[in-house]
Amino acid sequence: MFNLNKEAKLAYTMLIPTISIVFLIILFPIFGNFWLSFKEVKLGDLRAPQPIIKEKLKTKDIEPGDDILIEYRFKNSSQKKPIFNIKITDKISEFISPVEITEGCSVNNNLLSCYFEEWKPKYNEKIIFKFKANDNFEIDNFNPKESKPRGVADADNILTNLKFSLKNFQKILQKNETIENIKVTFLYSFFATIGALLLGISAALLLEKNFLGKGFFRGLFLFPFVSPVIAVAFTWVYILDPFKGFLNNYLLNNEFISEPIFFLGLKKVDFLGFEFPFTLFIVILFESWRYFPLAFLFILARLQAIPKDLYEASDIDGATKIQQFFYITLPQLLGVISLLFILRFIWNFNKFEDIFLLTGGNAGTRTLTVQVYDEAFALSNMGTASSVAVLIFILLAVFVFIHQKIAPKDIEE
Amino acid sequence: MTNNIYQFFFIYLYSIITLFLLAVIGDFVSISIFLSKNIFIYKNIFLYCFIYAICFFAIRIIITNQVSNIFIFIISLALSYFFLLNKEINAYQLLIILSVLIAFNLLLQKYFTAKNFSNFLFEVSFLKFLKTNSLIFFSFIIIFPFYLMFVSSLKSQMILLQNPTDLSIPFFYSISDFFSSYIAVITQYNFLNFALNSTIVSFVTVFVSLFFSIPGAYAVARLRFAGRSKISSSILIIYMVPAIVLVIPLYVIFSQLGFRNSLFSLMIVYPATTIPVALYMLQGYFKGIPYELEESALIDGCSRIGVILRITLPLSVPAILSVSLYVFMIAWNEFLFAFMFLDNQEYFTIPRGLYTQLDDQEVPRQYLMAGSVMITVPVLLLFFIFERYLVGGLTAGSVKG
Numbered sequence: 046m047f048n049l050n051k052e053a054k055l056a057y058t059m060l061i062p063t064i065s066i067v068f069l070i071i072l073f074p075i076f077g078n079f080w081l082s083f084k085e086v087k088l089g090d091l092r093a094p095q096p097i098i099k100e101k102l103k104t105k106d107i108e109p110g111d112d113i114l115i116e117y118r119f120k121n122s123s124q125k126k127p128i129f130n131i132k133i134t135d136k137i138s139e140f141i142s143p144v145e146i147t148e149g150c151s152v153n154n155n156l157l158s159c160y161f162e163e164w165k166p167k168y169n170e171k172i173i174f175k176f177k178a179n180d181n182f183e184i185d186n187f188n189p190k191e192s193k194p195r196g197v198a199d200a201d202n203i204l205t206n207l208k209f210s211l212k213n214f215q216k217i218l219q220k221n222e223t224i225e226n227i228k229v230t231f232l233y234s235f236f237a238t239i240g241a242l243l244l245g246i247s248a249a250l251l252l253e254k255n256f257l258g259k260g261f262f263r264g265l266f267l268f269p270f271v272s273p274v275i276a277v278a279f280t281w282v283y284i285l286d287p288f289k290g291f292l293n294n295y296l297l298n299n300e301f302i303s304e305p306i307f308f309l310g311l312k313k314v315d316f317l318g319f320e321f322p323f324t325l326f327i328v329i330l331f332e333s334w335r336y337f338p339l340a341f342l343f344i345l346a347r348l349q350a351i352p353k354d355l356y357e358a359s360d361i362d363g364a365t366k367i368q369q370f371f372y373i374t375l376p377q378l379l380g381v382i383s384l385l386f387i388l389r390f391i392w393n394f395n396k397f398e399d400i401f402l403l404t405g406g407n408a409g410t411r412t413l414t415v416q417v418y419d420e421a422f423a424l425s426n427m428g429t430a431s432s433v434a435v436l437i438f439i440l441l442a443v444f445v446f447i448h449q450k451i452a453p454k455d456i457e458e
Numbered sequence: 459m460t461n462n463i464y465q466f467f468f469i470y471l472y473s474i475i476t477l478f479l480l481a482v483i484g485d486f487v488s489i490s491i492f493l494s495k496n497i498f499i500y501k502n503i504f505l506y507c508f509i510y511a512i513c514f515f516a517i518r519i520i521i522t523n524q525v526s527n528i529f530i531f532i533i534s535l536a537l538s539y540f541f542l543l544n545k546e547i548n549a550y551q552l553l554i555i556l557s558v559l560i561a562f563n564l565l566l567q568k569y570f571t572a573k574n575f576s577n578f579l580f581e582v583s584f585l586k587f588l589k590t591n592s593l594i595f596f597s598f599i600i601i602f603p604f605y606l607m608f609v610s611s612l613k614s615q616m617i618l619l620q621n622p623t624d625l626s627i628p629f630f631y632s633i634s635d636f637f638s639s640y641i642a643v644i645t646q647y648n649f650l651n652f653a654l655n656s657t658i659v660s661f662v663t664v665f666v667s668l669f670f671s672i673p674g675a676y677a678v679a680r681l682r683f684a685g686r687s688k689i690s691s692s693i694l695i696i697y698m699v700p701a702i703v704l705v706i707p708l709y710v711i712f713s714q715l716g717f718r719n720s721l722f723s724l725m726i727v728y729p730a731t732t733i734p735v736a737l738y739m740l741q742g743y744f745k746g747i748p749y750e751l752e753e754s755a756l757i758d759g760c761s762r763i764g765v766i767l768r769i770t771l772p773l774s775v776p777a778i779l780s781v782s783l784y785v786f787m788i789a790w791n792e793f794l795f796a797f798m799f800l801d802n803q804e805y806f807t808i809p810r811g812l813y814t815q816l817d818d819q820e821v822p823r824q825y826l827m828a829g830s831v832m833i834t835v836p837v838l839l840l841f842f843i844f845e846r847y848l849v850g851g852l853t854a855g856s857v858k859g
Binding site for chain 2: 055056059081271272281294391394397434437449
């Protein structure tokens with residue numbers, strides 16, 4: 046009926062802006078991340094080496110006809126890398142004309158221009174240029190600094206050159222920390238997901254039936270999820286603070302404990318003979334608290350879609366409520382639970398802010414995402430940071446693949 | 459007969475456990491509402507029992523809409539008030555209390571045996587017990603941190619250090635003392651500037667995101683073209699890409715281009731990360747609009763663009779509203795990119811400003827809490843006003859979190 050070709054054309058025009066912004070900000074950076082991971086880039090390398098030029102007037106009390114000495118200071122900003130093809134331009138005053146000028150420089154129409162082939166690393170030299178004051182020289186209008194000298198140069202940019210190495214991967218894989226972090230990331234993602242799901246299922250079961258205050262509770266239950274992570278994380282840090290915090294003081298006042306517990310600073314606790322990662326456990330609790338609302342919403346929506354006849358039929362057969370839960374409700378929820386599990390697992394795997402704000406990755410809670418931050422900004426090594434990010438990305442790709450295999454139909458619902 | 463005895467003991471045990479098990483919650487509630495000093499669990503256990511009973515029956519009234527609960531609710535309320543007036547209890551009073559407790563338990567029993575469920579009594583009563591207590595539990599774990607955040611923000615430094623377990627709202631302060639932390643955060647820490655930045659970035663993000671995702675979503679939902687199924691399935695994969703993988707290369711690229719330390723950088727990145735979600739949510743809604751409406755308009759000679767502007771958009775106002783709110787919330791709450799990109803105080807958004815300015819051991823905690831309240835309140839207000847749309851959006855979009 047309609048012209049298919051025209052329709053497809055329209056569709057593409059409508060999609061191109063979206064696709065291009067997603068490509069630019071999401072797909073291209075992913076590629077960039079892989080690119081960086083094969084390069085030994087430090088935080089300092091982000092600023093490309095460039096020439097620095099400063100000028101200084103050496104002569105005082107100038108009369109027309111006098112010689113004027115102007116000192117130029119040329120410097121290579123980099124301590125390690127040479128720069129090439131340096132071009133310098135500077136506007137000089139119309140009241141002076143050149144007398145003696147270094148090789149490589151020339152003056153044309155009051156414009157000083159210089160060209161140098163190469164400045165070595167740490168290159169730093171003072172060169173004196175000799176000018177002569179013209180007859181129309183006016184001391185009041187003479188200011189050699191009125192125009193800033195400009196310099197451009199080519200430098201070998203580590204970001205764009207084609208040298209690659211595997212050193213970043215070697216470095217991070219040789220660190221014992223990395224293996225430990227992978228373990229922590231898995232523990233954290235898995236148990237935080239389980240915790241959020243359990244809380245979500247319970248909360249959904251509570252609000253399954255209609256009652257007067259249901260809307261209120263539903264809204265309330267979503268609070269932790271919709272609030273800014275920074276606010277809730279700070280509040281929990283404050284509650285759990287060993288000295289100023291509410292919880293420790295409450296327990297101390299009631300003599301449940303004799304000295305404060307460092308909730309967010311206890312890596313291991315001896316628990317029945319094995320080492321229990323205490324702070325990780327607290328962080329997992331926080332995570333379950335913060336993300337159960339999502340599971341709750343999904344499961345509630347699914348619960349209300351279960352046909353009521355199933356329950357009526359089982360009532361007639363004499364099933365108890367608990368039997369109904371295990372034989373009717375749970376099997377009906379299994380689809381949405383498995384979908385939620387994989388989604389939540391992936392998102393927990395990606396989470397950075399929550400752990401960073403709670404513990405900063407200390408006390409045995411350093412996940413891979415926090416390691417990326419630490420490598421990049423604490424150790425100033427963009428290369429290794431990217432290679433950790435690549436590691437995350439590869440692990441994630443595996444999960445997403447599993448997700449696509451498990452639940453393509455559920456998504457369409 | 460045996461069933462009745464069994465019932466009686468179960469209910470008796472059950473009401474005792476109910477009252478004692480979560481007495482701690484009564485403790486918190488009582489401190490926060492009535493008193494401004496420490497209360498020790500052991501000494502005031504009865505008080506907590508009744509306060510707990512208040513919570514218990516308040517919730518049962520809400521759940522069941524039964525008038526009989528209101529009666530018990532009022533009794534518990536009156537009793538807890540009585541305890542508050544008499545903080546020291548003598549043996550005579552204790553006797554009264556115990557007899558009242560027993561009467562209270564009998565009332566409970568009457569309530570639970572009123573319905574006829576002889577077979578599954580144990581299970582049903584157990585589930586009721588569990589349900590009411592769980593509602594209290596959930597409400598408590600959610601409200602408590604927010605309440606503490608709010609109360610701490612009102613306190614003075616001295617009171618906060620002296621007695622961190624004091625949860626009372628300091629009504630006795632004068633207005634300027636009451637909001638002193640808020641005033642300090644606004645005047646000393648440049649908070650209004652952060653708020654302005656956050657607002658600008660969030661609104662721009664919403665507009666850009668909608669501007670890009672509405673046509674995209676329409677194309678995916680309605681138009682036939684090669685690669686349509688691929689696009690709709692890759693949308694979901696794209697929003698599983700972790701922000702941490704993007705942040706390092708974007709940091710490098712933006713540094714090179716020279717617009718890293720600016721609001722502009724956030725205004726590019728936020729829409730890009732929200733567009734896939736927005737597109738997914740909108741295309742789901744567009745698919746639900748009856749195609750006949752659009753088809754008839756097309757036959758009458760309306761162009762596609764005309765159809766979108768005159769039929770699809772007016773019909774999908776609720777979806778657009780929920781997408782906007784959701785995107786606004788993401789942009790308002792976002793921390794990672796703001797944290798990485800912004801160095802200059804002038805451009806800080808609220809989360810970034812809170813982190814650098816107030817998260818310092820030197821800065822009094824009440825300022826941090828006041829800042830946290832100020833970033834949370836707009837979101838929760840929006841959430842409450844538009845809850846219906848947001849909940850719809852959250853479920854429809856299988857949200858990123």
